[in-house]
Each structure stands twice: as structure tokens, then as C-alpha cells.
Amino acid sequence: MHTLELTFDTKAVLDQLSSQPGVQFVALMDREGFLIDSAGRLAGDAEAVAAMASCLLQTSEGIGRELGHGTLRSLLSEFDDGLVLAMGSPESSRLVVVLHDVALLDAVCRSARDVVATLPRTL
Amino acid sequence: MNRRRRAVSSARRSSAWLVVAGGLVLYSVAVVIFALTGISPTLLLPWWIAQAVPPLVYALLIGVCVRPVSVSRWLGGTGLLWAIHMLLGILTAGVVASIGAWSVDLSGVEAFPPPLIPEILWVPLLLIPLRDSIAGHRPAFTGRRVKSHETDRKMAPTPARQAPTATTAHVVAPSSDAKWPQRASRDSGEEPEAPPAQPSGARTPTPLASNPMPSGVAPAQPISQPSAPRLDETAGEEMLNTPMRISFDRIASQFPAGAFNVPLAEVSASLPEPGHLSIPSRLVLAQLAEGLVQAGWDVIASQIPERLLAVTSQEVAEQLTDGRLTLPLDELVPQVPLDLLTSGGKPVQVNGIERFPAPFQPAGSLEPPVREEPEPPAEWMASPSEWPLVEEADSDRDTGELPVLEDVELDETLTRLDEIEPETASEAEPVAMQLQDTTTSEQAMSLSEPEMPVHATAHPETARDALAEPRTHGSLDVVVGSAEGAKILASSSSSLGVDAAVAVAKLLLPVLGTTRGAWTTNQITLKGQDGALILTPLGSLAGDGSVLVSAVPLGGSLALAEIAALRAAGTSTAVVAARARDGASDDPLDADLLETEPTSKVYRTAASLDALGSIVATTLHIRETGRDLHLFLPPESDVHDIARLACEIDWAFIAVGRLGPRFHAAVLRCGARRLIIRMDRRDTADSSIIIVGGETARPGLACRQAEDAALALGVR
Numbered sequence: 001m002h003t004l005e006l007t008f009d010t011k012a013v014l015d016q017l018s019s020q021p022g023v024q025f026v027a028l029m030d031r032e033g034f035l036i037d038s039a040g041r042l043a044g045d046a047e048a049v050a051a052m053a054s055c056l057l058q059t060s061e062g063i064g065r066e067l068g069h070g071t072l073r074s075l076l077s078e079f080d081d082g083l084v085l086a087m088g089s090p091e092s093s094r095l096v097v098v099l100h101d102v103a104l105l106d107a108v109c110r111s112a113r114d115v116v117a118t119l120p121r122t123l
Numbered sequence: 124m125n126r127r128r129r130a131v132s133s134a135r136r137s138s139a140w141l142v143v144a145g146g147l148v149l150y151s152v153a154v155v156i157f158a159l160t161g162i163s164p165t166l167l168l169p170w171w172i173a174q175a176v177p178p179l180v181y182a183l184l185i186g187v188c189v190r191p192v193s194v195s196r197w198l199g200g201t202g203l204l205w206a207i208h209m210l211l212g213i214l215t216a217g218v219v220a221s222i223g224a225w226s227v228d229l230s231g232v233e234a235f236p237p238p239l240i241p242e243i244l245w246v247p248l249l250l251i252p253l254r255d256s257i258a259g260h261r262p263a264f265t266g267r268r269v270k271s272h273e274t275d276r277k278m279a280p281t282p283a284r285q286a287p288t289a290t291t292a293h294v295v296a297p298s299s300d301a302k303w304p305q306r307a308s309r310d311s312g313e314e315p316e317a318p319p320a321q322p323s324g325a326r327t328p329t330p331l332a333s334n335p336m337p338s339g340v341a342p343a344q345p346i347s348q349p350s351a352p353r354l355d356e357t358a359g360e361e362m363l364n365t366p367m368r369i370s371f372d373r374i375a376s377q378f379p380a381g382a383f384n385v386p387l388a389e390v391s392a393s394l395p396e397p398g399h400l401s402i403p404s405r406l407v408l409a410q411l412a413e414g415l416v417q418a419g420w421d422v423i424a425s426q427i428p429e430r431l432l433a434v435t436s437q438e439v440a441e442q443l444t445d446g447r448l449t450l451p452l453d454e455l456v457p458q459v460p461l462d463l464l465t466s467g468g469k470p471v472q473v474n475g476i477e478r479f480p481a482p483f484q485p486a487g488s489l490e491p492p493v494r495e496e497p498e499p500p501a502e503w504m505a506s507p508s509e510w511p512l513v514e515e516a517d518s519d520r521d522t523g524e525l526p527v528l529e530d531v532e533l534d535e536t537l538t539r540l541d542e543i544e545p546e547t548a549s550e551a552e553p554v555a556m557q558l559q560d561t562t563t564s565e566q567a568m569s570l571s572e573p574e575m576p577v578h579a580t581a582h583p584e585t586a587r588d589a590l591a592e593p594r595t596h597g598s599l600d601v602v603v604g605s606a607e608g609a610k611i612l613a614s615s616s617s618s619l620g621v622d623a624a625v626a627v628a629k630l631l632l633p634v635l636g637t638t639r640g641a642w643t644t645n646q647i648t649l650k651g652q653d654g655a656l657i658l659t660p661l662g663s664l665a666g667d668g669s670v671l672v673s674a675v676p677l678g679g680s681l682a683l684a685e686i687a688a689l690r691a692a693g694t695s696t697a698v699v700a701a702r703a704r705d706g707a708s709d710d711p712l713d714a715d716l717l718e719t720e721p722t723s724k725v726y727r728t729a730a731s732l733d734a735l736g737s738i739v740a741t742t743l744h745i746r747e748t749g750r751d752l753h754l755f756l757p758p759e760s761d762v763h764d765i766a767r768l769a770c771e772i773d774w775a776f777i778a779v780g781r782l783g784p785r786f787h788a789a790v791l792r793c794g795a796r797r798l799i800i801r802m803d804r805r806d807t808a809d810s811s812i813i814i815v816g817g818e819t820a821r822p823g824l825a826c827r828q829a830e831d832a833a834l835a836l837g838v839r
Contacts, residue, residue, distance in 0.1 A: 029682070029823055032679065032681040033679050033680065033681060033683055033823075034681075034826060035682075035820070035824070038821075046820070047820070048683075050682065050823075051682035051683040051685075052683055054680070054682060055680040055682075055683040057679055058678055062376075066380045067380075068379050068442050
């Protein structure tokens with residue numbers, strides 16, 4: 001049996017991601033959509049945003065299954081005044097990022113992917 | 124995180140086209156050589172035979188090189204190559220004619236129809252880039268699909284596996300006219316290359332090499348005990364030869380759309396063991412330590428009648444994600460003997476292991492005696508002899524198999540709903556009528572018990588069938604009725620079923636809306652292996668109370684379901700509590716709670732619960748049953764009140780478990796506070812109950828920490 005030493009510091013990771021230019025809010029939720037931690041500022045209800053993003057991810061996974069496109073990697077929703085990026089897998093935690101500056105989307109997207117990649121499967 | 128490499132069609136490989144271009148150069152050289160040397164490329168064959176040879180050769184080559192290929196694509200590919208052969212001959216003749224003024228004699232290649240040689244030497248090279256197009260395949264994934272398929276056959280895959288990631292699938296809302304950057308600029312961003320394969324037995328998290336953020340993140344430590352034996356290596360032959368079983372419904376969503384020509388429910392019913400799939404234990408045990416168990420399609424295919432498949436078995440395998448199905452761990456782990464999970468190997472470092480799921484907890488005194496269930500409340504005592512399958516259900520439990528809902532008939536006293544008074548029925552009618560157009564509601568009403576006033580279902584099944592069969596994932600059943608003066612609006616979209624939801628609601632009515640000191644319950648969510656059940660007192664309850672009961676599957680929408688129910692509910696719950704408590708059994712309240720000094724482990728556990736603010740650890744001992752309750756609550760809380768509440772819920776869980784649905788955790792939402800009550804999944808007499816509560820804005824973390832606390836204190 002393997003030894004596990006999980007030293008993942010979720011708060012530090014979320015703080016770093018939220019401090020990136022263009023990022024307004026970052027939340028980490030569990031596989032059922034419950035908020036684990038968050039960073040940044042949000043006008044709305046963070047729990048509701050996390051829950052809805054989780055539900056969207058689940059729905060989008062269904063679209064991928066219908067289309068035979070494989071596993072959902074990320075979800076991007078564009079609005080008049082911002083953008084919401086969600087990613088994660090059904091087996092692990094999920095991440096939602098609210099951006100107000102779309103010009104920095106590429107960098108944020110890469111950072112978010114790296115964060116998701118470091119999430120322990122059990123988190 | 125490992126990344127599967129992108130799928131690349133052969134037509135998009137530049138190397139394939141380079142080969143073709145090189146062949147074309149050689150072809151041109153051959154033409155010139157033929158001309159210079161005066162060698163005629165025309166064979167000494169009758170012209171009609173010479174012209175029949177190319178298509179035959181091309182057909183043969185396609186048959187050999189492009190597999191599998193349908194007849195139509197075979198003929199089409201042959202025709203394409205033959206057409207190119209002819210076109211090339213014509214073009215060659217044209218070019219030769221244009222330079223015919225030269226001194227060299229090119230008459231040998233000017234003939235039409237074009238000669239067999241040298242075209243036939245070049246045209247087959249086109250099969251290199253056009254192979255996938257002719258075959259009509261989905262792009263073959265460069266990677267390990269084939270290997271994983273082979274591994275399944277051996278039933279002992281290497282524990283090290285790549286994370287099941289796949290091609291990028293951006294789901295993008297319709298673009299506004301806003302000034303977002305061009306999509307190409309985002310999508311053309313460099314995808315990180317797939318890292319080299321990891322060594323067997325090791326899992327290394329992806330380093331933050333490309334992370335532009337400051338690197339203050341402590342990376343997860345590598346997990347490495349490569350010499351530790353795998354479970355399939357330590358298990359006995361008897362264990363290995365005993366297949367495990369999983370519910371078909373749990374993996375049904377992973378099958379590609381249109382894979383079956385009948386509904387999934389019919390596929391499930393057609394299995395050798397209806398509703399369940401058999402999985403070789405060796406396959407499970409070989410992967411279990413990795414926390415992810417997958418099975419190839421070939422493991423499943425043999426159990427599904429071929430007549431039910433709408434496509435070929437091979438096509439199903441190709442359309443599955445990574446060619447494999449992910450199996451539900453929560454169904455597999457309970458089928459693994461505890462001694463196997465806790466035995467063998469070198470002493471391991473257990474720092475932080477409480478964050479990992481239950482089977483990987485360090486061995487301790489983990490084999491308590493079989494739990495002697497306390498006598499159930501009086502309303503439960505009346506019915507056991509009337510249940511024909513009670514003995515069967517008990518025997519299932521003895522053999523360690525998980526009881527399933529369809530094996531046990533529901534107690535009529537719990538599923539029966541009182542008649543709704545006319546005025547309340549009219550209020551409830553819209554809820555049910557929305558679904559009645561697609562149902563056989565009249566049949567249902569005629570066959571159902573007269574006490575069930577409204578039972579609408581979105582599937583054409585009778586009410587009696589609905590009582591006897593489990594609900595499939597994705598279907599929706601609705602029941603509106605009343606019990607003990609409280610109106611129950613119950614719906615189920617999970618395998619729990621609406622009747623079980625009603626039964627649980629009746630049992631927990633005394634708890635709903637109860638005020639225990641500063642704790643007033645606004646909502647209760649019960650979690651079990653079959654799904655979650657959300658009970659929410661509804662609206663202003665100046666008269667009769669109403670309770671919204673939603674049985675939902677576990678998954679990404681659970682949190683939203685809670686929030687939606689809560690938003691529909693309002694805040695007042697007092698009347699439901701008062702009415703319900705009048706009829707509640709007092710047995711659980713009589714528990715003799717004796718406060719004892721918490722152990723050092725309990726204190727250490729309390730220190731790890733930082734998601735719920737300041738808390739105090741308390742241990743109460745139930746003298747009658749010998750069980751301990753470990754409470755982690757804010758300092759001002761009345762621990763005895765909360766302990767009695769936990770006992771009531773525990774009793775309800777035990778009672779409901781006799782019907783089939785089994786729950787192990789309850790999360791009570793009390794305003795900004797959460798109260799998490801975690802019972803042991805095992806039926807053990809001395810198992811503890813963990814109660815964690817406090818104000819939190821991070822419910823996910825609170826639940827995670829409560830789960831960790833339960834594991835640390837031996838509650839599985």
C-alpha cells in the first residue's frame with residue numbers, strides 16, 4: 001500500500017491564482033459542488049456560484065458523452081461583463097474562476113489547469 | 124498530471140505526406156529514366172489485363188493495410204486510387220507531350236491508357252496519409268488504448284496509470300460581440316506535452332513547471348512504496364475467484380449515446396444478474412490501491428446480450444473514454460475483506476492518511492463485534508414478519524453483500540400516505556399534473572393502494588411496479604401526500620426511489636425544524652451509497668406543515684439541489700417541529716448519556732477542524748449501547764441535546780436500512796451553521812458517532828474535515 005503525504009495547501013494556491021491580473025474570484029468546490037475554499041472578491045453568493053458551476057460542469061460532461069467527445073476538461077462562459085472558467089473532473093475537486101479582464105484569459109487558463117493538476121484526488 | 128496525447132489523423136501527419144512527395148520525385152525520375160534508356164514501361168500483357176491489374180492491386184493493398192474497413196469504403200478507396208492512377212497517367216502523358224520537343228524519346232510513357240508501371244509504384248504510397256480517411260475511423264489515439272485493452276484481458280494491470288484525461292473540450296457560451304481575443308489565439312496556445320511515462324508503482328504529481336504564479340505551493344509528495352505488494356498479490360485464491368458486483372446503473376452513464384437499441388433499464392434487466400455486473404476480483408484488487416478502478420469493455424461486453432447492442436462491440440469499445448469504464452469504488456470497497464485491506468506490506472508512513480478514503484486507513488482494532496441493533500421503535504416492530512424478503516435481506520448482510528432496494532418490500536406503514544384534504548389537494552395538484560401527460564396515471568391510480576392519493580411518474584409504469592422496482596438514475600417520480608399532519612412533497616431522480624424518500628421523511632419529521640438550543644434545523648441532507656436525500660421544511664407554516672423531500676443522485680448537482688430547495692422553503696419551521704414531535708418515539712431520547720474525558724486522539728482531531736470556527740471536543744458514552752459520541756461543537760452548545768438529535772437520526776438510519784436504503788451521514792443546515800453527523804457504514808455495536816458542527820462559509824471543507832475526523836476516530 002502506498003504512503004500518502006498530502007501537503008497541498010489549497011488556500012495558498014487559490015490566493016496565488018486570485019492575485020493574477022484579471023482574476024476577480026476563485027473558488028474550489030468538492031465533487032458535489034460544496035465550497036471548499038475561495039479567494040478574491042465576489043458580489044454574489046459564493047456558495048451558489050460554486051454549486052451552479054459544479055452543476056454546469058456535470059451537465060457539460062453529459063454533452064460530451066452524447067457527442068462522444070470524451071472527458072470534459074474545462075468550461076468557459078462568456079458574459080457581457082466578465083467570464084467564468086470552470087474545470088475539474090468528476091473524480092476530484094472542481095475549480096471555478098471569475099475573470100473581469102478577458103485579455104488575460106490564456107495565462108489564467110494555464111494557471112488554473114496547473115492548479116487542477118495539483119489537486120489531490122481525495123480532495 | 125499525465126496528459127493523453129492529442130488524436131492525430133494519418134492525413135494530418137506531415138511525415139506521411141513527405142513520404143508521398145518523396146515517392147512522387149522518384150516517380151518523376153523513373154519516368155525520365157524510362158525515356159532516356161528507351162525502356163518501355165508497358166508490360167507484355169493484353170491491354171485489358173494490364174488495366175485490370177491496378178485496381179486489383181489497390182483493392183488488395185487496402186484490404187491488408189486498412190483494417191477494419193467496410194466493403195463500401197474498400198470499394199471507394201480502390202476506386203479513388205485507380206482514379207489517381209489514371210489521372211497520374213494522363214498528367215504524365217501531358218507533361219511528356221509538352222517536353223516532347225526535347226531530343227529524348229519519351230514515347231514510351233505517352234500511351235493512354237497509361238502503362239502499369241511506374242504509376243503502380245507510387246499510388247499505393249497514398250495509403251499512408253489516407254489510411255484513416257478510407258477506414259472512416261475516429262482518429263486513433265496515440266498512446267495506450269490498445270495496451271490498456273490488452274491489460275484487461277490479463278486482469279492484472281500495472282497499478283501505475285495515467286490520469287484519465289482526454290482531449291480538450293471547451294464548452295463555450297455563444298460569443299457575444301464583446302472584444303474577446305480570437306479563439307485561435309487561445310486554442311493555439313501550447314498544450315503541454317505529455318510527460319514521460321511514470322514508472323510502475325509510482326504516481327508523481329505534475330510539477331508546476333509552467334505555472335506563471337509564484338512558486339509558493341508545496342507540491343504534493345510523491346507516493347512511493349514500490350515494493351509493497353498489491354492487493355491481488357496478497358489475496359487468497361478464493362477471494363480472487365469470487366467476482367465482485369456493481370450496479371449497472373452506476374456506470375450506465377459512461378456508455379456512449381446510442382450504444383444500445385433498448386432503454387438502459389432493459390439492458391440492466393437483461394444482465395445475467397439483473398441490475399448488476401460482475402467484475403473479476405483480480406482486476407479490482409490490482410487497481411484498488413490507486414484509488415481508481417477501471418475495466419475494459421471486454422470485461423463488461425460478455426455480460427450484455429449482443430442483441431441489445433445498436434452498434435458493434437468494437438465500436439462501443441472505441442467510443443468509451445479511453446476505452447474503459449470507471450467503476451464505483453463505494454460499491455467495490457465494501458466487498459473487499461477488511462483484513463485484506465489492512466494486512467501485508469511494510470509499515471507505512473501514515474502522516475496525513477486520514478485524508479484518504481476509508482480502506483486505506485491504518486489497521487487498528489478494526490474488527491469489532493457484529494453490531495447488535497437496538498430494538499427499533501414500535502412502529503417498526505409491527506411489520507418485519509410481513510416482509511417476505513426480510514430473511515433474505517439479513518442473509519445478504521451477513522455475507523457482506525450490499526442490500527439493494529429491489530430486494531426488500533417497503534413497509535406499507537411507511538409508504539402509505541394519508542388522504543389529502545380537498546383544499547390541500549388542490550394546492551398540490553399542479554405539482555403532480557405537470558408530469559401526468561406522459562404517464563399511465565389512471566392505471567397507476569387504479570392499481571395503487573387507495574391511500575396513495577397522487578403518484579405521478581414520468582415513466583409508463585404502474586404504481587405497484589414502482590413500489591417493487593428501484594428507480595433508475597435520471598427518471599423522476601413525484602408523490603404528494605401527507606403524513607401526521609404534515610404535507611410531504613417528495614420527488615426522486617435517484618435510485619433511492621420516491622417511496623423510500625417518503626419513508627425516511629416520516630421517520631425524520633420529529634427532527635425537521637426542531638430547535639435544539641441555538642440549532643434550528645432548516646434542512647437535512649442524508650448521504651448514502653445510493654444517493655442523497657434532501658428534506659426541507661417549506662414556507663410559512665402557520666397551519667399544517669409541508670416538507671419538500673428530494674432524492675437526488677450524488678454528484679455535481681447536489682449542492683445546487685440543496686440551495687434550490689432552501690430558497691423555495693423560506694425560513695419558518697416551527698410548526699412542523701411541534702407537530703412532528705408530538706408523535707415521535709421517545710426511545711432515542713431516553714438514551715443515557717454519560718460524559719467522559721475525550722482521549723488525546725479526540726483532542727488532536729478537534730485541532731484539525733478549523734473550517735467550523737472555535738469548537739470544543741466532548742465525548743459522551745451511551746451506557747445502554749456502549750457507544751461513544753464524539754462531539755465537536757461551539758463552546759456554548761448543549762452537547763446533550765445535540766447528542767440526542769444524533770441518536771434520533773441514527774435510529775432513523777437503522778430503521779430505514781431495513782428497507783434497503785442505507786445512509787451513513789446527515790448534514791443539518793441550521794442557518795449559517797452546519798451540523799454534520801457521521802455514522803459508521805459497518806453494522807458494529809461499538810462504533811462511534813461523530814458530530815461536528817459550527818458556523819462555516821466553507822461547507823465542502825467542513826464536510827471534508829468531518830470525514831477526516833471520522834476516519835481518524837475509526838468510523839468508516
